[in-house]
Amino acid sequence: MHPGNADRLNGPGPGPDRPWPPARAANDGDPDLPAPDADGRFAWAITGSGHMLKESLALAARLPRVDLFLSAAAEEVLPRYGISMESLRERFRVFRDKTASAVPVGELYEARYHTLVVAPATSNTVAKCAFGISDTLPTNMFAQAGKLGIAGLVFACDTQPVVVTRAPHDWVTLHPRRIELDNVERLRAIDHCRVLCSLAELESALAARLSELCLAWNTSSS
Numbered sequence: 001m002h003p004g005n006a007d008r009l010n011g012p013g014p015g016p017d018r019p020w021p022p023a024r025a026a027n028d029g030d031p032d033l034p035a036p037d038a039d040g041r042f043a044w045a046i047t048g049s050g051h052m053l054k055e056s057l058a059l060a061a062r063l064p065r066v067d068l069f070l071s072a073a074a075e076e077v078l079p080r081y082g083i084s085m086e087s088l089r090e091r092f093r094v095f096r097d098k099t100a101s102a103v104p105v106g107e108l109y110e111a112r113y114h115t116l117v118v119a120p121a122t123s124n125t126v127a128k129c130a131f132g133i134s135d136t137l138p139t140n141m142f143a144q145a146g147k148l149g150i151a152g153l154v155f156a157c158d159t160q161p162v163v164v165t166r167a168p169h170d171w172v173t174l175h176p177r178r179i180e181l182d183n184v185e186r187l188r189a190i191d192h193c194r195v196l197c198s199l200a201e202l203e204s205a206l207a208a209r210l211s212e213l214c215l216a217w218n219t220s221s222s
C-alpha cells in the first residue's frame with residue numbers, strides 16, 4: 001500500500017461539519033498541477049434521472065461559469081421532461097457522451113474547474129462511482145476529478161426507503177432496494193467526494209462551496 005493511503009483510507013472524508021479539502025488537495029506542493037482559483041468553472045454532470053432533474057438544472061443556472069457534461073441516458077431523458085438541448089446551450093457549454101474514451105474529460109485538465117457536481121445522479125451512476133467504474137462521461141468525470149483532487153458533490157437519487165419521484169407524465173412512489181442504499185453509503189467513502197441526499201442539502205453544499213471560493217449565486221434569472 002502507498003504510504004499515504006492508510007491515513008487516507010482511515011481518515012474521515014468531508015462531511016457537513018468538516019471543511020472541504022483544498023479544491024486540488026492532491027497537488028499540494030506539486031508545481032506541475034494548477035492551483036485552485038475562483039475564476040475557474042463548475043463542471044456539472046447530468047445523468048439519466050428524472051428525479052429532481054429540473055430542480056438540479058435550476059440550481060446550476062444560478063451558479064457562475066458552469067459547463068454541463070451529459071450521459072447518453074441524460075440526453076434521452078431530458079426531452080422527456082421538456083428540456084431541449086437548444087435550451088441548455090443558451091445557458092451553458094454542453095459536452096455530450098459520444099466517445100468510448102470520454103474525450104471531454106480532457107476539459108478537466110485544460111480548463112480550470114474547481115468543483116465537479118453530479119446532479120441528479122442515477123442509481124446506476126452512484127453504483128459505478130462507488131466501485132470505481134468509469135465507462136460514461138459522468139463516471140469518467142467523477143473518477144478523473146477525484147484523481148486531480150477536485151472537490152466533488154454528488155446528489156444521489158435513491159437515498160431514502162421511500163422516494164416519490166416525477167415520471168414524465170405522473171408521480172411515482174419507489175422503494176429503493178438495499179443495494180441502492182448501500183451504494184450511497186459506499187460512495188461516501190470515496191476521496192474528495194461529498195454525497196448529498198436532497199435538493200436542500202445540495203443547495204447548501206453549493207452555497208458553502210461558493211463561499212469558500214469567494215463567489216456568489218447569480219442574481220440575474222436570465
Ligand SMILES: Cc1cc2nc3c(=O)[nH]c(=O)nc-3n(C[C@H](O)[C@H](O)[C@H](O)COP(=O)(O)O)c2cc1C
Pocket residue numbers: 046047048049050051071072073074077080121122123124125136157165167168
Ligand atoms: C424517463 C426516465 C426517467 C428516469 N429516471 C430515473 C431516476 O430518477 N433515477 C434512476 O436511477 N434512473 C432513472 N432512469 C433510468 C436511467 O436513465 C438508466 O438507469 C440509465 O441507464 C442511467 O444511465 P446513466 O447513469 O449513465 O445516466 C430513468 C429513465 C427514464 C427513461
